Amino acid sequence: xxxxxxxxxxxxxxxxxxxxxxxxxxxxxxxxxxxxxxxxxxxxxxxxxxxxxxxxxxxxxxxxxxxxxxxxxxxxxxxxxxxxxxxxxxxxxxxxxxxxxxxxxxxx
Numbered sequence: 001x002x003x004x005x006x007x008x009x010x011x012x013x014x015x016x017x018x019x020x021x022x023x024x025x026x027x028x029x030x031x032x033x034x035x036x037x038x039x040x041x042x043x044x045x046x047x048x049x050x051x052x053x054x055x056x057x058x059x060x061x062x063x064x065x066x067x068x069x070x071x072x073x074x075x076x077x078x079x080x081x082x083x084x085x086x087x088x089x090x091x092x093x094x095x096x097x098x099x100x101x102x103x104x105x106x107x108x
Contacts, residue, residue, distance in 0.1 A: 017055060019033055022067075060086050
């Protein structure tokens with residue numbers, strides 16, 4: 001598992017990395033790294049067969065992303081974790097995408 005800083009995401013993208021946001025759908029809707037895919041941490045093990053390397057895991061501050069990265073590395077994936085999570089990414093001035101919350105999981 002590698003630490004990935006916000007300014008390094010473009011290098012991972014050029015390599016075809018999946019940006020995997022492991023937060024809840026509600027958190028994801030409130031702001032995410034452009035081009036990322038949402039797969040909540042608690043669902044990760046059920047979807048391993050749908051993933052391929054390389055992967056960068058993302059969460060709010062880096063804790064859940066670290067857990068997801070450890071699981072993925074154990075399963076043989078090439079994986080990095082976004083240092084500082086979404087909060088660190090946004091604090092460095094990078095833009096976030098936002099969307100409405102899904103009907104099945106309304107924002108509170």
